[in-house]
């Protein structure tokens with residue numbers, strides 16, 4: 001399914017005033033930049049922790065740092081930024097109805113031959129009575145991810161995951177599969 005286009009015609013018809021909201025494309029570009037920053041920070045800390053103490057130590061780092069890094073990435077901006085997936089490790093990352101629909105769309109687009117980095121989508125939705133811009137970008141599975149999200153975790157890693165995340169669902173992935181998505185939103 002194609003990303004819906006917005007009421008561009010309506011925007012053009014309005015007089016150009018200073019308070020005009022940024023275009024959907026401009027908002028998507030902001031979101032893309034933040035998602036990129038979050039990915040770099042997360043991977044930086046993750047790989048440093050893996051190098052220092054292996055996946056068991058890195059699990060602790062992930063649990064504490066992943067949400068903190070997301071908050072720090074959005075600090076000083078009107079954005080909320082997080083990660084989600086069909087199968088989550090942390091239940092607080094579970095997808096809502098909009099996110100589930102978009103993950104499904106990513107899955108279809110991937111099956112139809114689109115490349116993982118091209119999988120993004122955005123839309124203006126009504127949330128708690130106000131217009132909200134929502135953006136999602138797919139996260140693929142790469143080989144370093146398999147230590148903690150693959151089909152055969154080492155016993156010590158599997159035990160630590162179970163201890164920290166008794167309801168973990170985020171295992172069994174293979175390289176190249178859709179692991180999840182960055183999900184961003186801001187009120188308009």
Ligand code: HEC
Pocket residue numbers: 043046050054055056058059062063064066067083084085087088089090091093139140141142144145146147148149170179180181
């Ligand atoms: C050292 C183990 C480890 C490695 C390696 C790892 N992750 Fe994770 N991953 C975690 C943990 C722990 C969480 C839960 C973080 C939290 O509590 O928010 C998580 C959560 C996630 C989430 C959020 C959705 C969910 O399941 O809660 C995504 C998306 C994700 N990881 C993708 C990846 C990708 C992509 C890679 C490879 C680049 C990767 N992970 C490598 C441990 C790991």
